[in-house]
Amino acid sequence: MLIEMPRHTEIFGSVKIHEMQRVLKIDSGRFANPRAKDIPFEDIKDILRRFAIIVPVKDEKIHLLDGVLRAIPFDCTVIVVSNSKREGPDFYKMERDLVRHLHDLTQQEILIVHQKDPDLGFAFYDAGYDHLLRRDTIVRDGKAEGMIIGMLLAKALGKDYIGFADADNYIPGSVREYVIDYAAGFCMAESPYSMVRLHWRYKPKVVEAKLYFQKWGRVSETTNKYLNLIMSAHTGFETGIVITGNAGEHALTTKLADILSYSTGYSIEPYHFVCLFDRFGLGVKNITDTDAANAGIEIFQIETLNPHIHEEKGKAHINNMLLGSLQTIYHCELCNDYVRSKVLEELGDILEWEEPKKSLIMPPIGELDAPRFMKMLESTAETFARFEQGAIVSEGEDKAYLKEESSHTE
Amino acid sequence: MLIEMPRHTEIFGSVKIHEMQRVLKIDSGRFANPRAKDIPFEDIKDILRRFAIIVPVKDEKIHLLDGVLRAIPFDCTVIVVSNSKREGPDFYKMERDLVRHLHDLTQQEILIVHQKDPDLGFAFYDAGYDHLLRRDTIVRDGKAEGMIIGMLLAKALGKDYIGFADADNYIPGSVREYVIDYAAGFCMAESPYSMVRLHWRYKPKVVEAKLYFQKWGRVSETTNKYLNLIMSAHTGFETGIVITGNAGEHALTTKLADILSYSTGYSIEPYHFVCLFDRFGLGVKNITDTDAANAGIEIFQIETLNPHIHEEKGKAHINNMLLGSLQTIYHCELCNDYVRSKVLEELGDILEWEEPKKSLIMPPIGELDAPRFMKMLESTAETFARFEQGAIVSEGEDKAYLKEESSHTE
Numbered sequence: 001m002l003i004e005m006p007r008h009t010e011i012f013g014s015v016k017i018h019e020m021q022r023v024l025k026i027d028s029g030r031f032a033n034p035r036a037k038d039i040p041f042e043d044i045k046d047i048l049r050r051f052a053i054i055v056p057v058k059d060e061k062i063h064l065l066d067g068v069l070r071a072i073p074f075d076c077t078v079i080v081v082s083n084s085k086r087e088g089p090d091f092y093k094m095e096r097d098l099v100r101h102l103h104d105l106t107q108q109e110i111l112i113v114h115q116k117d118p119d120l121g122f123a124f125y126d127a128g129y130d131h132l133l134r135r136d137t138i139v140r141d142g143k144a145e146g147m148i149i150g151m152l153l154a155k156a157l158g159k160d161y162i163g164f165a166d167a168d169n170y171i172p173g174s175v176r177e178y179v180i181d182y183a184a185g186f187c188m189a190e191s192p193y194s195m196v197r198l199h200w201r202y203k204p205k206v207v208e209a210k211l212y213f214q215k216w217g218r219v220s221e222t223t224n225k226y227l228n229l230i231m232s233a234h235t236g237f238e239t240g241i242v243i244t245g246n247a248g249e250h251a252l253t254t255k256l257a258d259i260l261s262y263s264t265g266y267s268i269e270p271y272h273f274v275c276l277f278d279r280f281g282l283g284v285k286n287i288t289d290t291d292a293a294n295a296g297i298e299i300f301q302i303e304t305l306n307p308h309i310h311e312e313k314g315k316a317h318i319n320n321m322l323l324g325s326l327q328t329i330y331h332c333e334l335c336n337d338y339v340r341s342k343v344l345e346e347l348g349d350i351l352e353w354e355e356p357k358k359s360l361i362m363p364p365i366g367e368l369d370a371p372r373f374m375k376m377l378e379s380t381a382e383t384f385a386r387f388e389q390g391a392i393v394s395e396g397e398d399k400a401y402l403k404e405e406s407s408h409t410e
Numbered sequence: 411m412l413i414e415m416p417r418h419t420e421i422f423g424s425v426k427i428h429e430m431q432r433v434l435k436i437d438s439g440r441f442a443n444p445r446a447k448d449i450p451f452e453d454i455k456d457i458l459r460r461f462a463i464i465v466p467v468k469d470e471k472i473h474l475l476d477g478v479l480r481a482i483p484f485d486c487t488v489i490v491v492s493n494s495k496r497e498g499p500d501f502y503k504m505e506r507d508l509v510r511h512l513h514d515l516t517q518q519e520i521l522i523v524h525q526k527d528p529d530l531g532f533a534f535y536d537a538g539y540d541h542l543l544r545r546d547t548i549v550r551d552g553k554a555e556g557m558i559i560g561m562l563l564a565k566a567l568g569k570d571y572i573g574f575a576d577a578d579n580y581i582p583g584s585v586r587e588y589v590i591d592y593a594a595g596f597c598m599a600e601s602p603y604s605m606v607r608l609h610w611r612y613k614p615k616v617v618e619a620k621l622y623f624q625k626w627g628r629v630s631e632t633t634n635k636y637l638n639l640i641m642s643a644h645t646g647f648e649t650g651i652v653i654t655g656n657a658g659e660h661a662l663t664t665k666l667a668d669i670l671s672y673s674t675g676y677s678i679e680p681y682h683f684v685c686l687f688d689r690f691g692l693g694v695k696n697i698t699d700t701d702a703a704n705a706g707i708e709i710f711q712i713e714t715l716n717p718h719i720h721e722e723k724g725k726a727h728i729n730n731m732l733l734g735s736l737q738t739i740y741h742c743e744l745c746n747d748y749v750r751s752k753v754l755e756e757l758g759d760i761l762e763w764e765e766p767k768k769s770l771i772m773p774p775i776g777e778l779d780a781p782r783f784m785k786m787l788e789s790t791a792e793t794f795a796r797f798e799q800g801a802i803v804s805e806g807e808d809k810a811y812l813k814e815e816s817s818h819t820e
Contacts, residue, residue, distance in 0.1 A: 001811045002515065002516055023480075025484060026480075026481065026586060027481050027483055028516065029484045029517055029800060031517045031800045033515065033516065067715065070433075071715065073437055074438055075439075103447055104437070105435075105443065106412055106434060107439055107441045108435070108439065171583060171716070171717065172583075173584050173587050174581070176583065177583050274487075306477075306581060307426075309719070379636045390439060
């Protein structure tokens with residue numbers, strides 16, 4: 001891959017935020033270039049082998065999920081966390097059939113589980129992590145909760161990198177690029193605590209029966225503005241470095257995933273910044289995680305070559321996203337009165353001047369016994385299946401299905 | 411790459427048409443699989459190094475061209491043939507600046523030339539190939555003419571494979587896939603005379619402010635129907651094997667490019683089949699090219715993983731395409747009266763029962779002295795530039811621009 005060098009890095013306490021870098025070419029010729037970084041494909045492949053991509057699914061069109069799964073590079077492990085409906089028709093069953101079929105063809109490692117499986121809830125309860133449970137039994141609805149399920153499974157598999165890809169993407173080729181972009185970010189990282197966030201070149205909208213290639217979403221613009229304002233207010237120097245506050249497509253090292261807390265609802269992505277500011281930002285006194293503070297936390301922001309074309313979620317979605325993002329920012333401990341008053345102004349129309357709510361925050365998952373968690377799922381959870389890499393071996397003219405799946409239904 | 415095996419191959423004289431094959435995964439794990447062919451990336455890379463991708467351009471949005479050029483794999487040579495306007499503003503200059511800038515960054519080999527360059531016209535005249543000239547001086551307008559310019563340059567560079575990519579593609583990642591799909595086809599080919607034609611999984615249209623993923627275009631459906639009918643009428647067995655009659659995205663071996671004739675206007679793609687039927691089809695008596703006839707001509711039809719989203723060309727474009735395609739089929743020498751009457755029926759509305767015109771056909775380019783042709787362009791044509799692979803070398807901290815371009819303007 002050929003990628004721009006970041007021209008500037010903002011250092012805010014132990015948090016290093018690199019300026020946006022554009023992908024110049026997905027592959028490259030290993031020529032020295034003073035303006036760009038050339039990352040050999042072997043280095044990227046080396047990351048991919050230690051990488052799990054989590055695909056949260058909720059009643060997405062099965063055609064879209066199919067394209068996304070086929071596009072994820074073979075060397076990664078894919079973890080599908082489904083919160084789809086189970087009756088009239090059973091979407092989860094369709095998804096699982098699709099996963100099994102794709103594994104039959106490609107022999108890529110794929111895991112799948114349903115978010116509402118009672119045995120999954122019990123495994124969390126058993127692990128002592130009830131922060132995403134409803135009445136101590138079943139995992140709540142929510143993409144953030146699905147992401148935590150996926151992260152625990154990635155940890156159980158011993159993966160070093162964890163990334164996310166939405167299942168509603170119309171362009172398989174762009175999903176493929178996302179994963180390669182993540183890996184490129186990790187190739188550039190110097191700290192074991194790092195994160196890659198993607199910035200879409202364009203997000204086309206249908207305007208008067210034509211595609212219009214919009215550069216920014218309003219929510220992102222606003223979220224980024226206030227995340228930057230928190231830093232500016234502390235350092236006394238204005239910055240516009242954060243441009244990926246709402247980046248749903250992001251990836252992080254398992255080491256960083258272990259120490260972060262996670263917000264719920266639409267605020268999970270901007271809360272990454274808020275959490276890092278609160279724990280490692282400029283002027284923070286009680287730093288609990290000295291390892292990470294010493295190594296520094298690196299954030300890469302990569303502009304994709306492909307545009308992002310996904311299912312339109314409607315206007316309510318946009319407002320909720322804005323509200324969730326700004327509430328989270330409002331409650332950042334580094335917010336001073338000036339920043340808070342600005343956020344309140346922005347929220348005026350939506351909130352009618354009531355106090356922004358605190359989002360529910362789920363604590364770090366670093367202490368959980370992930371292998372035990374997965375073992376419980378393997379032995380009890382009806383919806384859990386793990387299709388291992390190369391589990392089908394063809395012998396001469398015959399096919400021998402050695403292991404089809406390791407779910408307890410067998 | 412993991413790709414379906416063709417389940418069936420139609421053999422029509424020396425022409426072998428393989429059934430459509432779906433791309434299952436862009437990369438793969440080299441596991442044996444009885445139902446799919448696993449093509450190692452090294453084999454694909456080996457093809458790419460001997461591959462030129464021709465990008466015909468005519469006043470396309472510069473953003474789209476930029477994305478397309480960045481997406482084409484590094485190992486290929488890119489040949490941009492522009493027929494863009496040269497004043498108010500000078501689109502060609504913008505394109506050439508873009509190409510130079512991309513070469514500075516990526517150091518990929520790129521050639522560019524303007525179709526209307528008088529010295530280009532003269533080089534064709536000098537080569538004794540005046541079939542695409544207007545009044546013996548300037549190359550005519552037309553994509554087919556641009557494609558011939560590109561093919562001659564590819565031949566001059568000694569490339570073994572020649573492919574085409576349109577410059578109006580919204581999704582860079584899909585262009586990248588097209589090139590890899592072409593290469594995969596050539597990896598499967600047994601004959602040195604082979605062609606790969608792409609079939610889009612979906613071609614989304616904007617319908618009521620939403621993207622609608624359409625499976626077939628009406629023109630393609632009709633073109634394919636009559637190409638298949640020509641074969642069925644000869645063999646006595648109905649077939650639906652041809653599904654890529656109008657495939658603008660196609661690639662062929664230079665050996666095949668050398669012996670084909672080329673139609674003009676919208677009929678260049680379906681004419682590939684017509685030309686092959688006329689020369690190598692079932693029952694053809696005077697086969698002139700016995701080498702190719704003995705080796706067989708192989709046609710692969712690959713269904714892409716990505717959908718195709720491009721600029722909408724409007725309804726006039728559709729009708730002209732249908733007319734061009736069917737006229738070409740009408741004049742196929744293997745057409746019997748039954749097929750001709752069916753084609754006339756189909757054309758009824760458009761032609762008002764006048765006789766379908768013969769498209770202008772340009773003869774094979776195999777005998778032309780391509781290296782001499784390119785040398786002439788290098789020494790005379792103002793709009794011709796060749797940016798070689800790795801022409802910029804960074805020396806220590808300095809950059810030394812060894813050769814920026816080899817146009818006579820220097």
